[in-house]
Amino acid sequence: MILRVRRLWxxxxxxxxxxxxxxxLYTVLTGTGIATLLVPPTSIAGELGQPLSVAWxxxxxxxxxxxxxxxFPGWxxxxxxxxVLMWAGFAIYGLVVFSLHFTSSGSRLTQFGVIVFASGVGYIRWLQIRKYSFEPRGT
Known part of the structure; x- marks a missing residue:
């Protein structure tokens, strides 16, 4: 078993x-998307409707x-x-959270800050892979 894991690594x-x-991180985002689709946050979905929760x-x-x-394959x-798809989801969610900060009770700045931070992690990855269509391989 350990040899298989080592070969895979x-x-x-x-x-x-x-x-x-x-x-x-991509796995966590996928799981978060599934959880949000199945059980949307009621404080946000209730305010602005189900379609936005489904979209993000x-x-x-x-x-x-x-x-x-x-x-892993470097595509x-x-x-x-x-x-870009991930950012679209963060943009929708961020706009909803930011607008709710001004239209509902309580602060939404913590949520908004976490959304900006998560989007920034995607931006760092974008910067790492922006130059080529495929990962350059050594010969």
Whole structure:
């Protein structure tokens, strides 16, 4: 079993630890999208309707799942598309949260800050992979 795990780990091109970290983050985003689709946050969905919750959750599912599929093989053009889908979900959710900050009771700035932070993580990945369509391979 340990040999299989080691072979699998060795089959990932460098930087392995970064790809594994992004894979985990894309998995979390996919799970968050599924959870939001199945059980939308009532404080937000109730205020602005179900369609917006469905929209941002679908973007997260597509972006997260696409990122999971593309991060290890180095299909950067497709991973960038996944990041754009992820950003679309964050943009919708961020606009909803930001508008609710001014139209409902309580502060939504913490939520908004976390959304901006998560979008920034995607931006860092975008910067890492922006130059090529596929990951350059050593010969």
């Amino acid at each position: 060795d089959s990932i091109t460098e930087p392995r630890h970064m790809k594994a970290a992004y894979f985990v 959750s679908v973007f997260w599912i597509l972006g997260g799942f696409g990122g999971m599929l593309t991060v 950067w053009w497709a991973e960038r598309l996944s990041i």
